[in-house]
Amino acid sequence: MLGVVYAMVAVGFTLYFGVLDVINFSHADVLTAGAFVSLVAYRGLSAAGIELPFAVLGLMLVAGVAGMAALGMVIAKFFVLPLRYAPPFITLLMTLMIGTAIREAIRLFYPSGSNAQSFPALLPKTAYHWGNLLVREDTLILIATGFAVIVLVSLFINRTRLGLAIRAVAQDGETARIMGIHFEWIVLLVFALGSALAALAGVMNGLYYNEISFSTGLRLGIIGFCAAVVGGLGNMYGAIIGGFLFALLQTLSVVAMPSLSAYKDVFAFAAIILLMVIKPTGLIGEAVSERV
């Protein structure tokens, strides 16, 4: 379950990096914002008297995903694209600050936003036992959804004309322009897609833990970023593998050393650093060529 969410966040990072060579750190807070928008939608719907769980869930998702897609496009259009020719560092700081602004806005303007908010449990919680293994129905649904979404996105990128355009821009923006691809639209599209994924991941995270707070995204975002880099930036499959790897590392360190379970993040990050020593450009490495 954790792996799916990590992978979805990582795919977002890797998409942005692919088209613009930009690390978009506001991604994490877009995720939080998505979860909060759906929470607002839920409140609105229950106030309007709509109770049917799946209709509610569907509308919540639509609200969160559409809202975040729009937000992603705004970020790209007004904050990231104008800095295209600035040093990468400036862009990085810019996205970090946008993230901070979003996070603070949620904390300040959502009623009692500095406390954790309870997220409605809309999925059935029936538990199944297989021997020692305990599986809840909502976990299964979430994992299946996550996988389906990831497969859909990869089909979209690899099989459609629009996906072809995205890959073209990712390979070489200038050449893609010459071939008649509208560069800016593609960038906006990718930001919309990535942010929609983030919103979905945020809602899934909320449904799983039944709790969200303004800083939910921060941790997920950093882990997602690590997963994307470990997989090899710009490579979707790498990001997916990286996401699952990170979850695996966390779980393994708990299983292997139960007495030191508090150190699970320490071990996971140490393992990541070690991995980077062995494979300096990620598991599925970028093709690096030196131009002198």
Added chain:
Amino acid sequence: MVAATKAPDRIPAVLAIVALGIFSALLLLLHDRWAPLIVVAAGAIALVVALKTGAAAHAERSFAAHERSMNAVVIAVFLGVLIALGRENFSLLMLCTVLLYGIACLGLNIQLGYCGVMNFAGAAFFGAGSYTAAVLAAHTALPHPLILLAGGLVAGLLGSVLLLPLLRTRGHYAALITVAFGILFRSFLEVNDTLGGPQGLVVPGLNLFGWSLNDPITVGGVTFSFYLNYALFTLLLAIVAFVVARRIERSWIGMNLDAVRIDAVAASTFGLNVPYLKIMAFVVGNIFAGIAGAVFAMMTGFVSPNDFDFSTSLVLIAILVLGGIGNPWGILPAAALVIILPEKLQAIQEYRFLLYSIAVIAILLFRPAGLFPRRLRRFFPVERAS
């Protein structure tokens, strides 16, 4: 003066420095709810006007032409501000924090501004220095100047662990390693009980050769805040750090570091030892951060993991970028802006982080090279050029 034809006057630069000094003193002295806001607004308007009319560029040129004498002016103005604030504990504490963050940023500047080595774990090295000071001061009888030095050395050593990963990777991958390390460091502190866990540790005050900095000084019947001692000490430390950083920049080492940053491959074809230079820049930078952290711990008397999380690293980077990457002179005003401003805007207490991030976004959009961009290296003194 020989250079009268070519070099601009000193007056604009002196005026600018004095204006900055008065501005920060006013900001720190006013405790009202709304008064600081008015000062900030006035300052912002003055800044925009100065930028638009070219007065700022004028002051900058004159500053660059007379850098040597301007050093003295800056120190004098700073001392003036210190004495004006002599009895205000909180204001002096903030000034010290500005200076210490400034020292850490000078270190980061050597890494990032000169050599181009990314470091998103500045707070971790700062924290390594702090915790070293805390442990050593509490459990050993080492003289305190040595403890400060040890703080720097431990930070440098801790950074050495990252050398191999950093040398093997580049760009965003190198950035990830420092990000991961910064988070690792913090979560380690948080769960480690011998280092105090989330509660942190208590640190005794600094004691230099029998002079305890926690005792207030009295001059002519006026008792100054004991933070004045720390302020003077950190000022001294900052001057030393600044001179060292500046000497590194001016020397052949600085030239080589610039070459490595701009194009590592080309630099290596000219026979520069790229890994050696990167290692040097990284370790020296971390030692700066570690020493600053050690003083910080002994000044505040308390260290906890919360002071050294990822966002603190980001604050350090933000100072660097706002000041103009690679320009050590930009660090001080930028540090003051980043640290004092959020603290003083009490009237908007809750909203200050939001406004702060929006302000940074605006600066990045409209002045992407930072407030004080680094100037081209001057190979000859101005005097000789005329």
